[in-house]
Amino acid sequence: MTKQGGYRWVAVLGALMLAAVLGTPIASAQGQKVLKFIPQADLRILDPITTTAYITRNHGYMVYDTLFATDAKFQVQPQMVDKYEVSNDKLTYTFTLRDGLKFHDGQPVRSTDCIASVERWAKRDALGQKLAEVTDSWKAVDDKTFTLKLKRPFPLALEALAKPSSNVPFIMPERIAKTDASTNITDPIGSGPFKFVKEEWVPGSKVVYVKNTDYIPRKEPPSWAAGGKVVKVDRVEWIYIPDSATAAAALNAGEVDWWEQMPPDLIPVLAKNKSVKVENIDPLGSMGLLRFNFLYPPFNNQKMRQAILYAIDQNDYVLGIAGDAKNGHPCYSFFTCGTPLASEVGAEPLKGKRDFEKAKQLIKEAGYKGEKIVIIDATDQPIVHSQSLLTAEALRKLGLNVDLQAGDWGTLITRRSSKEPLDKGGWSIFHTWLVGPDVTSPAVNFAVRGSGQKGWFGWPEDAKIEELREAWFAATDAAASKKAADAVQARAFDFVPYVPTAQFILPTAYRTNLTGMIIAPMTLMWNVEKR
Amino acid sequence: MTAYVIRRLLSTLVVMAVVAFVVFSLLYLTPGDPAAVIAGDIATSEDIARIHERLGLDDPFLVQFARWVRALAHGDLGTSIFTNLPVTQLIAQRVEPTLSLTLCTLVVAIAVAVPMGVLAAAKAGTWFDRAVMAFSVLGFSVPVFVLAYILILTLSVQLDWLPVQGYRNFRDGVWEWLRHLILPSIALGTVYVALIARMTRASMLDVLSQDYVRTAQAKGLAPDQVLLGHALKNAAIPIVTIIGIGVALLISGAIVTETVFALPGIGRLTVDAILRRDYPIIQGVTLLFSAVYVLVNLAVDLSYALFDPRIRY
Numbered sequence: 120m121t122k123q124g125g126y127r128w129v130a131v132l133g134a135l136m137l138a139a140v141l142g143t144p145i146a147s148a149q150g151q152k153v154l155k156f157i158p159q160a161d162l163r164i165l166d167p168i169t170t171t172a173y174i175t176r177n178h179g180y181m182v183y184d185t186l187f188a189t190d191a192k193f194q195v196q197p198q199m200v201d202k203y204e205v206s207n208d209k210l211t212y213t214f215t216l217r218d219g220l221k222f223h224d225g226q227p228v229r230s231t232d233c234i235a236s237v238e239r240w241a242k243r244d245a246l247g248q249k250l251a252e253v254t255d256s257w258k259a260v261d262d263k264t265f266t267l268k269l270k271r272p273f274p275l276a277l278e279a280l281a282k283p284s285s286n287v288p289f290i291m292p293e294r295i296a297k298t299d300a301s302t303n304i305t306d307p308i309g310s311g312p313f314k315f316v317k318e319e320w321v322p323g324s325k326v327v328y329v330k331n332t333d334y335i336p337r338k339e340p341p342s343w344a345a346g347g348k349v350v351k352v353d354r355v356e357w358i359y360i361p362d363s364a365t366a367a368a369a370l371n372a373g374e375v376d377w378w379e380q381m382p383p384d385l386i387p388v389l390a391k392n393k394s395v396k397v398e399n400i401d402p403l404g405s406m407g408l409l410r411f412n413f414l415y416p417p418f419n420n421q422k423m424r425q426a427i428l429y430a431i432d433q434n435d436y437v438l439g440i441a442g443d444a445k446n447g448h449p450c451y452s453f454f455t456c457g458t459p460l461a462s463e464v465g466a467e468p469l470k471g472k473r474d475f476e477k478a479k480q481l482i483k484e485a486g487y488k489g490e491k492i493v494i495i496d497a498t499d500q501p502i503v504h505s506q507s508l509l510t511a512e513a514l515r516k517l518g519l520n521v522d523l524q525a526g527d528w529g530t531l532i533t534r535r536s537s538k539e540p541l542d543k544g545g546w547s548i549f550h551t552w553l554v555g556p557d558v559t560s561p562a563v564n565f566a567v568r569g570s571g572q573k574g575w576f577g578w579p580e581d582a583k584i585e586e587l588r589e590a591w592f593a594a595t596d597a598a599a600s601k602k603a604a605d606a607v608q609a610r611a612f613d614f615v616p617y618v619p620t621a622q623f624i625l626p627t628a629y630r631t632n633l634t635g636m637i638i639a640p641m642t643l644m645w646n647v648e649k650r
Numbered sequence: 651m652t653a654y655v656i657r658r659l660l661s662t663l664v665v666m667a668v669v670a671f672v673v674f675s676l677l678y679l680t681p682g683d684p685a686a687v688i689a690g691d692i693a694t695s696e697d698i699a700r701i702h703e704r705l706g707l708d709d710p711f712l713v714q715f716a717r718w719v720r721a722l723a724h725g726d727l728g729t730s731i732f733t734n735l736p737v738t739q740l741i742a743q744r745v746e747p748t749l750s751l752t753l754c755t756l757v758v759a760i761a762v763a764v765p766m767g768v769l770a771a772a773k774a775g776t777w778f779d780r781a782v783m784a785f786s787v788l789g790f791s792v793p794v795f796v797l798a799y800i801l802i803l804t805l806s807v808q809l810d811w812l813p814v815q816g817y818r819n820f821r822d823g824v825w826e827w828l829r830h831l832i833l834p835s836i837a838l839g840t841v842y843v844a845l846i847a848r849m850t851r852a853s854m855l856d857v858l859s860q861d862y863v864r865t866a867q868a869k870g871l872a873p874d875q876v877l878l879g880h881a882l883k884n885a886a887i888p889i890v891t892i893i894g895i896g897v898a899l900l901i902s903g904a905i906v907t908e909t910v911f912a913l914p915g916i917g918r919l920t921v922d923a924i925l926r927r928d929y930p931i932i933q934g935v936t937l938l939f940s941a942v943y944v945l946v947n948l949a950v951d952l953s954y955a956l957f958d959p960r961i962r963y
Contacts, residue, residue: 161922163732164688169701171690243697285692301700303688305734321743322733323922324914360815360912361922368802369814369912499925526681529927533683536695544681551691565692575694 151353152649154633157366158642159380159625161359162326165315166303168243171285173554177642180344181328181355182223183289183309186214186233187281188345191402191638193459193559195281196345198337199228199290199310209272210255216263219335222292223314230259235296237280237288242300244286246562249592250279274595275562282563283344284556284641312336312348312645313355326357328644341637341646348645351635355644370395370628376649377629379642382501383442389628397628403455403555403640404447407436407506407620408566412547413579415540416490417519424615426481428468430513436621439505440552447623453567453611455555456622459597460604465612469619478517492521492547495535497528506550506620535576549576550620556640561588561607566617579616651962655952662944669940673933674718678711682927684731705731718933727937728930730923737934740919747817748915750827751907752900754835759842760893764882766843767850767889771858772877774851782847789844794903798837798910805833815912830913838907842896849892853885860884886957894950898943 160174167179188198197203201217220228234257241247241254255268267276280288291309298304307315313328320326336347358375360366367385369375371392381389381397389395409431411418418424433449441447450456451466463470468477492514496507511523524546526534531549539545558564568574568588569581587610591603629636635646685701686693702708706717721728727737770782806814812833818826857863858881866876905917916935923931954961 163926165733170688171692175690285690301697301704303734321914322730322735322740323918324912358816358912361918362910362912364799365802365815365910365912368807369816372807372810372814374814374816527925529682529687529925532686532691533681533927536683536686536698538695553691557692573694573696575692578695 152351154352154355154377154644154647154649155375156355156357156644157360157369157375157378158326158357161323161361162357163322164303165305165307167289168240168286168300169303173285173641176285176287178307178315178326179287179289179309180641180643181311181313182307182315183287183291183311184220184348185281185287185289185344186237187277188343189278189281189283189556190342190345192342195277196339196342198281198345199233209274210269212267212269212276213260214265214267217335217337220310221333222310223308223331223333224292225333226292227262228290228310229262229293230265232293232296233290234259234265235293236290239291239296239298239300240286240288244282244288245565246275246279246282247286247288249273249562250276272595273592275592278562281345284554284563310334312350324359326359328355328357329353336645341643343637343639344641344643350645351648367628370630373630376633377627377647379627380625381628383446383625386443386626394631395628396631397626398636399446399624399626400636400638401555401624401627401640402638403457403559404622404624405502405552405554406450406455406558406622407440407502407550407552409506409510409548409550409618409620410535410566410575410577411579411615411617412545412577414538415545415547417485417487417492418547420485420487421614422481422485423487424618425468425613426478426485426517427514427618428612428615429474429478429481430517431469431510431618431620432473432513433469433619433621435509436506437623439509440502440621441623441625446626447621450619450622453558453564453608453619454560454604455558458555458559460560460601462601462605462608464605465609468612475516482517482519487519489520491541492519493541493545494521494523494548494550495531495546496523496525496550497531498525499527500531502552502623503528503531503550509620510548510550538572538578552623554640555622561591561604567607567611569614569616577617579614581610581614581616584610584614584616651952651955655948658944658948658951662941662948665944666937666940670719670722670933670937671715673936674715675711677927677929677932678714680927683707684927684929687926688732718930727934730931731928732926737930740931741916741934741938744914744916744919746819747913748904748908748917750817750820750831751834751838751904751913751915752897754828754831755839755842755900756893756897758835758839759846759896762839763843763846764850764889767847768854768877768882770847770851771854772873774855779851782851786844786848789840792840794837794841794906795910797840798833798907801833801837802910817913817915834907834911834913837910838900838903841903842900845896846889846892850885850889853888854881857881857885883957887954890950890953890957894946897946901939901942 158174162174162178164170164175167175185198186200187195190196199216199220200214202215204213241251253269253271253273255270257267259265295304295306312331312334314331316327316329330350330353336349339346341347363382363385366378367388370378386397389397411424413419437444437447451463451470452461454460494507494511497503511521514521534546535549537544565575569579569584571580572578587607591607594600594603632650633647635648637643637646685698685707688701689697729736730740766782770779773779802814805811813830816830818830820827863881866880904915905921908915908917920935
């Protein structure tokens with residue numbers, strides 16, 4: 120070997136060592152289309168039945184499929200079901216599954232899987248419980264065919280199976296669906312368009328999905344969760360970035376492709392970047408709400424609750440929550456504005472110029488004696504915090520004795536379940552928000568109910584509202600349904616189980632090399648293409 | 651020495667036991683309910699009660715504590731209430747980023763701060779000394795997150811030199827690993843550079859006024875030899891002590907840094923667990939932190955003997 124040749128060998132060896140040290144990273148993602156996405160929350164619970172958390176619902180849509188799905192026109196469409204029949208007496212539904220449905224573990228989807236999944240869901244979900252009430256039996260005819268027998272006609276049977284938001288009746292393997300409905304499942308095996316990669320899951324940081332190459336999409340175009348779920352990327356990484364300024368910087372720098380929900384104050388930061396698009400892709404948005412505690416004075420008095428209706432200005436709440444009137448609007452309805460049952464029946468006290476005199480008159484009639492009103496606030500949740508501040512201000516203007524108690528969301532959701540009086544940690548008012556699909560009808564809007572101690576926090580009890588709700592369930596056509604929903608709403612504006620505060624949308628932001636986002640009230644990741 | 655180390659290690663167990671009991675008690679008394687978080691916004695009181703029962707959260711304090719201690723005695727730190735993953739697995743997933751961040755920060759801080767402090771002492775009263783002091787004040791005054799955002803905006807978003815966020819494992823390549831640590835280490839390390847530089851300067855100034863240093867200078871030793879061979883070694887004990895305290899402080903500093911730079915470390919694991927009241931994780935991480943604190947203190951104490959032969963254990 121010449122001296123020159125020796126140097127060359129040394130140089131080659133040095134280069135190889137340097138390459139090894141400096142690294143050629145992450146072979147797993149090379150040559151693949153990877154969609155990097157910042158979700159609105161950290162995925163902690165994998166079971167979309169035990170929790171109603173929206174992040175888990177979105178995870179559910181990645182991994183699982185549904186028998187039916189609701190489309191953008193609020194119509195129920197078959198999804199895993201190929202065809203179905205309803206008997207003339209409307210008591211028997213026969214479902215036949217599509218060919219080629221397979222779980223991620225390679226097992227075929229069978230009728231027994233579907234029955235076990237729907238039965239588990241029906242133990243937790245309010246609409247599912249309603250369906251279970253009228254169900255006589257579920258029976259598997261063969262591996263692909265099964266029947267639902269009802270005790271009496273239930274016009275919402277298919278709507279229930281197509282429920283788009285929490286809890287969604289996702290289909291799991293029977294062995295998993297047999298898990299107790301209060302116990303979290305840990306094995307997220309579904310038959311949906313993406314597979315969950317458990318080995319790469321770092322709770323609090325990263326969730327990884329890969330394309331399910333065995334998935335056979337429907338032929339129809341996608342529409343909400345209905346239609347063809349065609350996956351156009353190889354891998355999806357959910358990267359949880361808790362700090363919104365960092366998330367904005369990561370999107371600006373192109374380190375991530377899509378940020379699910381951004382705070383309105385960062386819109387101008389991203390709007391300057393021509394490679395980023397800020398858009399509203401949620402057609403229904405969310406509804407803010409102010410909830411009373413019905414167990415103690417002063418809001419166990421109907422007139423006190425009615426007084427608040429006259430003092431709340433939804434325009435303020437739109438600005439407080441959404442930052443800009445473009446991202447929200449007043450919605451004087453207990454049912455999501457923009458959906459078939461929305462109306463302004465009975466909404467006069469909440470609309471138009473605010474009438475503080477009328478409110479004060481009602482407070483006087485209620486016999487208010489200066490009792491303390493505790494508003495529990497969560498300063499780490501901007502939507503809750505802004506509503507709490509606005510409500511405290513409005514109530515103080517009415518001369519009420521307000522105690523705004525700040526804490527975090529974890530404390531708020533614990534305190535609101537307390538039925539104790541104020542001096543033992545109780546509360547008078549809390550705020551939250553519900554996504555549009557959760558408030559579209561008396562069936563899913565649990566906050567409008569009057570079921571008392573068994574109901575949602577605040578525990579309003581009103582037999583009349585429950586009776587009107589039952590009448591709505593019995594409605595057999597669209598006109599009758601609308602009329603019955605109007606009656607529920609008219610009663611709600613009189614009884615005031617809560618005050619709707621605003622309808623708002625938190626915009627999404629994405630790099631312009633992404634196309635095909637589905638306009639839907641939940642985040643869906645099929646059809647999205649990365650160029 | 652061996653007997654001393656064994657004694658100290660045994661005392662570590664006592665400290666950890668006390669910490670475990672105090673943390674468990676505090677968590678029991680703190681408002682917040684993981685069952686309510688698990689159930690979600692749409693749950694009813696009945697749903698929450700069911701989850702409570704399943705998780706055994708209704709059991710009396712002592713029953714819950716005894717159950718936890720029993721599991722701990724078998725090396726089981728429990729299972730996350732939310733993810734259903736073992737706490738040991740969750741901690742193991744997060745150790746590397748935190749360790750990497752801490753090590754890089756320490757290396758940067760010591761490599762910059764000690765020479766800076768030594769030189770500032772050697773050139774006391776000059777512009778360099780004043781600049782070091784000014785930097786120290788600035789380093790103490792600027793919060794980690796402010797510096798972090800400035801670094802992200804300039805070096806990542808505008809210049810595109812370094813990544814905004816995230817972490818790469820060491821096995822993915824040293825350069826990728828290092829690139830993701832440069833900004834967090836600078837952001838977190840600045841305050842420690844300020845702290846250590848200030849302490850080094852003060853300690854060195856004290857030593858440089860001693861008689862033996864004057865003697866060494868009078869004997870004609872080179873200034874570098876006097877500064878590094880004689881003065882720095884004798885000034886080392888307070889410096890090592892402050893570095894030890896710094897390591898302990900780094901753990902709390904890492905929480906902010908990991909959040910801003912989205913590093914999946916133990917700091918973020920802790921904060922997330924506290925926010926959602928994931929008790930087994932909080933207890934597991936607190937135990938780990940208390941062990942680290944005690945062991946770092948032990949290491950600092952043992953290092954005194956290296957610098958000062960008069961110290962014997």
